[in-house]
Amino acid sequence: MVLEKSVLGPEDIEVRLLVDRVYQLYGYDFRNYAAASLKRRIRNFLRMEGLASIAELQRCVLQDRACVERLLLGLTVNTTAMFRDPSFYVAFREQVVPILRTYPFIRIWHAGCSTGQEVYSMAILLQETGIYHRCRIYATDTNEQVLQTARNGIYPQSQMQEYTQLYLKAGGSRSFSEYYTASHGSAILRPALRQHVVFGLHNLVTDGSFNEFNVILCRNVLIYFNQTLQNQVHKLFYSSLCKFGILGLGKQETLRFTAYEHQYEPLVRIEKLYRRRD
Amino acid sequence: MAFELVVVGTSLGGLSALRNMLRSLPRDFPTAIAIVQHRHKDSDIALTAFLQQFTSLPVGEVEDKTQILPGHVYMAPANYHLLVEPGIFSLSTDEPVSYARPSIDVLLESAADAYGERLIGVLLTGANQDGVQGLAAVKARGGATIVQSPETAECPVLPQAAIASVSVDQVLPLSAITAHLIHLCSPAGR
Numbered sequence: 467m468v469l470e471k472s473v474l475g476p477e478d479i480e481v482r483l484l485v486d487r488v489y490q491l492y493g494y495d496f497r498n499y500a501a502a503s504l505k506r507r508i509r510n511f512l513r514m515e516g517l518a519s520i521a522e523l524q525r526c527v528l529q530d531r532a533c534v535e536r537l538l539l540g541l542t543v544n545t546t547a548m549f550r551d552p553s554f555y556v557a558f559r560e561q562v563v564p565i566l567r568t569y570p571f572i573r574i575w576h577a578g579c580s581t582g583q584e585v586y587s588m589a590i591l592l593q594e595t596g597i598y599h600r601c602r603i604y605a606t607d608t609n610e611q612v613l614q615t616a617r618n619g620i621y622p623q624s625q626m627q628e629y630t631q632l633y634l635k636a637g638g639s640r641s642f643s644e645y646y647t648a649s650h651g652s653a654i655l656r657p658a659l660r661q662h663v664v665f666g667l668h669n670l671v672t673d674g675s676f677n678e679f680n681v682i683l684c685r686n687v688l689i690y691f692n693q694t695l696q697n698q699v700h701k702l703f704y705s706s707l708c709k710f711g712i713l714g715l716g717k718q719e720t721l722r723f724t725a726y727e728h729q730y731e732p733l734v735r736i737e738k739l740y741r742r743r744d
Numbered sequence: 745m746a747f748e749l750v751v752v753g754t755s756l757g758g759l760s761a762l763r764n765m766l767r768s769l770p771r772d773f774p775t776a777i778a779i780v781q782h783r784h785k786d787s788d789i790a791l792t793a794f795l796q797q798f799t800s801l802p803v804g805e806v807e808d809k810t811q812i813l814p815g816h817v818y819m820a821p822a823n824y825h826l827l828v829e830p831g832i833f834s835l836s837t838d839e840p841v842s843y844a845r846p847s848i849d850v851l852l853e854s855a856a857d858a859y860g861e862r863l864i865g866v867l868l869t870g871a872n873q874d875g876v877q878g879l880a881a882v883k884a885r886g887g888a889t890i891v892q893s894p895e896t897a898e899c900p901v902l903p904q905a906a907i908a909s910v911s912v913d914q915v916l917p918l919s920a921i922t923a924h925l926i927h928l929c930s931p932a933g934r
């Protein structure tokens with residue numbers, strides 16, 4: 467089946483004009499985000515804002531900086547959880563940590579860390595395996611608002627039951643309640659967990675490499691990008707990983723459909739843990 | 745213009761409906777099929793393996809940016825929305841739609857956008873409304889629409905809701921749905 471590029475409908479053209487404009491005016495680059503989910507996000511945003519059309523949103527973007535900030539939040543998906551996909555953490559503990567033990571100093575980059583749950587999960591795992599003191603975690607996202615939540619490390623108490631379950635499935639060896647104190651409906655994570663974490667703004671589309679890492683984790687971020695942009699970001703990851711460095715992707719992501727498939731070998735195939743070949 | 749994609753949505757009772765549907769599709773069925781079956785977010789790959797037993801068409805769980813190939817059956821993975829772009833699938837962890845992720849509406853609406861009149865939308869047995877809006881989008885973009893007849897569905901809520909709000913092209917019992925798909929997707933079908 468040869469797929470002729472389907473013809474752009476009027477809505478697709480409006481979406482394109484909008485993201486072009488946002489890029490021109492503010493430098494936020496959504497031009498190569500995956501089209502179908504971007505369109506859905508824009509439709510949802512129109513509904514939330516009570517706007518009748520993308521054209522109307524265009525006008526708001528021109529005049530109203532606050533609306534732009536809301537739009538940026540509205541266009542990205544920030545879903546996350548502690549120990550999301552527990553089997554990933556089991557594999558990390560069993561297959562990656564032994565490799566990391568051989569290094570005197572370990573740099574880890576969480577790209578697209580959202581509100582930080584994944585970062586604290588990793589800090590707990592590293593602590594329980596006794597190598598956290600040798601690690602530095604760089605946790606980045608393009609969105610200042612979610613980063614602020616990440617820095618605070620305070621989450622709704624109501625989520626702790628689920629996180630506890632996931633922690634246990636992920637091979638956690640203690641009582642999860644040791645890692646937080648409950649207060650007025652919130653769970654405040656132990657500040658010691660972020661002792662070796664640096665949170666910072668970084669946009670995967672427009673910012674470059676800023677260090678060399680032993681591990682890069684980028685889970686459930688690239689699914690929002692089209693293949694052109696995925697390849698661009700994989701180039702960034704490849705050049706930011708040291709030799710034999712480790713790359714971890716989300717559960718349903720793969721290097722298979724990218725230009726970097728052959729630069730890595732699978733370390734734990736089903737958990738999407740890869741190792742840079744040289 | 746030939747049909748290039750069939751999108752199927754189902755929830756309660758879907759497993760046996762899908763089994764029966766796949767079982768009677770010929771091994772040379774020429775069109776890609778994408779399926780959302782509501783499932784618990786922790787359920788694993790077993791659904792795909794289960795369905796593979798009943799068909800010689802390759803059944804697989806979608807990974808991000810999987811290419812859409814004729815004669816393949818694609819399952820939405822647990823806890824991700826499945827979206828269609830021209831020629832490929834994308835995934836998203838956007839919030840659940842009417843409590844469901846994957847959501848039938850998300851699959852059908854994005855497929856309608858990408859494939860227009862080259863799309864067939866099918867709703868089978870189901871316990872809630874997820875899928876109705878999606879089927880309306882398929883219809884509005886000129887695609888073909890098929891709904892399982894409520895009296896033959898294990899759970900008639902979804903078929904009834906769809907029939908009530910979309911002027912569906914065909915309302916058929918399960919066995920006839922397969923036959924109709926084979927007819928529509930054959931070279932002379934349209």
Ligand SMILES: C[S@@+](CC[C@H](N)C(=O)[O-])C[C@H]1O[C@@H](n2cnc3c(N)ncnc32)[C@H](O)[C@@H]1O
Pocket residue numbers: 542543544545546547550577578579580581584606607608609612668669670671672684685686687690716837
């Ligand atoms: C679904 S969350 C993933 C969170 C976490 N990694 C996980 O898997 O649980 C996606 C995150 O990617 C971030 N993101 C989207 N576009 C980005 C970009 N261009 N650069 C950096 N982060 C981006 C969003 O702000 C959001 O926090």
